[in-house]
Amino acid sequence: MPIRFPTPSLLRLRKPSGESGKERLDVDNIDRRGLIRGAASIGALGLLTGCDVSENDGVQKFLRTVSAWNDGVQETIFRPTHLAPTFSPSQVVKPPRFNAYYDIEDVKPVDGATWKLELVGRIGNKQPWTAQQIYQLPQQEIIIRHICVEGWDYIGQWSGPNLRDFLQRVGADLTAKYVYFVCADNYTESIDMACALHPQTILATKYAGDIITDPFGFPLRLRTSTKLGYKNAKWIKAIEVTNDFRETFWSKQGFNWFAGI
């Protein structure tokens, strides 16, 4: 069952729904003839004027609807217990490769002494967690490939509490649809519950055996073997378990939300 559409259907392509309210407002003003005209003139416009028809409201709405449909396809082919290949410590790249929506010089370090992990939504025990408390939890190490949507990749060695174990420990509703992350740099990300419960999804606190340094998400970040890099939220300050779909930092910009690999 796809996440955003109750039933997967090609018909949905012509009947946009299920996107955030903001985007829906934009396209309610576009009649269907406009959409067809836009689609028909893609080649001509692109070739003759060099301007990007992707930005045309109707075209963008269509492409995002396809992207949302692809979310459903990806959820269908997702194998909840299939493990990603793992690697040996000798293959690990140190330090990890930096990626964020700003440059490494602009990273604003999080103060580990005052930092607390807030818990929100469908969670039984919402008591905040300090870094020290999280370090006391059983640790899981995974040496997995990080794949960026841009095309680069590297092998990283991450450890920290398993997310499934953590969610169970705090009494989260594991039948909810999404786990949503709010980050110290105002980044937001969310993953589907199946990914959250995957055996290779952890709340990482360490890289190659040492506490993660500031540019890479200190004190807490997500690492999952089953998503593209940008789904792995860094500098997490709050975790919400919810049934409400919300656009995230990159999905608002038009990147695919599911981003499974």
Added chain:
Amino acid sequence: MRNSSMSPPSVPAYASAARLHPLPLRIMHWINAAAIFIMIGSGWKIYNDDVIFGFLHFPDWLVIGKWAQYGLQWHFFGMWIFVLNGLAYLAYGIASGRFRRKLFPISIGEVFATVGDALRFRLRHDDLTHYNAVQKILYLGVMLVGVLIVISGLALWKPIQFSALAGLFGSFQTIRLVHFLCMSAIVAFIMVHVALALLVPQSLVAMLTGGPVVDDGKPRAAPAGPEVEATQ
């Protein structure tokens, strides 16, 4: 029955006759052309975000999508058209016997003869219904490349869900390279294909109108008059 003297030599006499390029094939050809256009243009945009070769960066005016996300959106839309249309084309080509009739057999001797003719500018194009040995190899080759670009694309898109498939290629960057080289081969094919279609314009017209009536090798239903009536 051949009764062309009794009817106008236009539509009715040919309506049911087999054309060089039957309508379904022409439709699939042009859908494929549009899908390839989208896939290559958006693929170049995606490539630019992390180039494989430092010297190669596709100019902005040549790519589809001003921003990375637009390139990705087009690519993951175009893939459905390319794959579904491609599967339909392969199924049609095999089921109708078109591939068998048009692309086989290929003799090595004919390949050399064709290349020799081409080098001496003696290649004949007056019979559109017959593919020379080089054409046969190129058409078969580009179909195989088309299959490989889809397989490598699947491995790139889902290297974990299809980790066994991705593992066949070795590293993730190898998959990218294979995908890129397949694209390069298709671009080279298109350049030759389009250049020759423009040099021999009747071949381009044939892909629009269907081209000459051909004997498709199937038994003719024509001389059935009395027998059919007898059975009714």
